[in-house]
Amino acid sequence: MQLSGGPVDIESVRSQAASCTRCRLSESRTQVVWAAGNLNAQVLFIGEAPGFHEDQQGLPFVGASGQLLDRLLAEVGLDRSSVAITNVVKCRPPGNRDPLPDEIESCRPYLEAQLEYMRPAVIVTLGNFATRFMIGEPIGITKARGRLFRYRGATVVPTFHPAAALRGGSDGGVPRIDAIRQDLAAVKSLVEQARPRPPAAPSAPTAAEQLGLFR
Ligand code: URA
Numbered sequence: 001m002q003l004s005g006g007p008v009d010i011e012s013v014r015s016q017a018a019s020c021t022r023c024r025l026s027e028s029r030t031q032v033v034w035a036a037g038n039l040n041a042q043v044l045f046i047g048e049a050p051g052f053h054e055d056q057q058g059l060p061f062v063g064a065s066g067q068l069l070d071r072l073l074a075e076v077g078l079d080r081s082s083v084a085i086t087n088v089v090k091c092r093p094p095g096n097r098d099p100l101p102d103e104i105e106s107c108r109p110y111l112e113a114q115l116e117y118m119r120p121a122v123i124v125t126l127g128n129f130a131t132r133f134m135i136g137e138p139i140g141i142t143k144a145r146g147r148l149f150r151y152r153g154a155t156v157v158p159t160f161h162p163a164a165a166l167r168g169g170s171d172g173g174v175p176r177i178d179a180i181r182q183d184l185a186a187v188k189s190l191v192e193q194a195r196p197r198p199p200a201a202p203s204a205p206t207a208a209e210q211l212g213l214f215r
Helices: 012-018 050-057 064-075 101-118 128-136 163-167 176-193
Strands: 043-045 084-087 123-127 149-151 152-157
Touching: 012 101, 043 101, 043 128, 043 176, 064 163, 064 176, 084 101, 101 128, 123 128, 123 176, 128 149, 128 152, 152 176, 163 176
Parallel strands: 043 084, 043 123, 123 152
Antiparallel strands: 149 152
16 A cells, blocks of 8 residues: 555554454454555545455455455456555454444544545445445435535435445336446546645644644
8 A cells, every 4th residue: 555644644543443342343343454455546435334355465455345346346447556545444344234323433533634644535425334424414325325425525326335336126116236337437537637736834733633643
């Protein structure tokens, strides 16, 4: 992963996450799954939580969902070197159950630090959990998809989780896989229009400081 100097000392936050015990998921995980790709990219993909393969390998989206995501990214001319990928929750929930609200809250400072470090132009939320996290409302992906949202200057593009596409089915007559394709094509255009990231204000407090991560 490439890193650059911004107001967030992302390596410190990452190393703190690696030994995190803020929630019960630390008891059953093999390892913390931090991120993949390029944290200097203009676009951040956010999934739900690591699964079995991610927990084993320490990387997000390396199982069947990740293989589909890589294929769909390639179709629009993107790959893991031109995007960053992470999850709302950095540790695998046992049996791949949904992350619980208190687990999401415990993990919140890590994703917020990643967002503040990256300041991406485009944020792609994969499925319900990431979409609700970024929009801050209990909205379902079916309602949110097709709309664009703003988060601190970034455009938030909600789309289906690749696992939902693997399960098949359609939405409003459009197969979910085609819906993701359409959304990724829109993401590619948004990324092409994005201006280079402005330099960070050195005096700004870091997300980690604001959230008391180091206390
Ligand atoms: N599903 C997710 O939401 N994230 C992963 O990393 C893998 C599968």
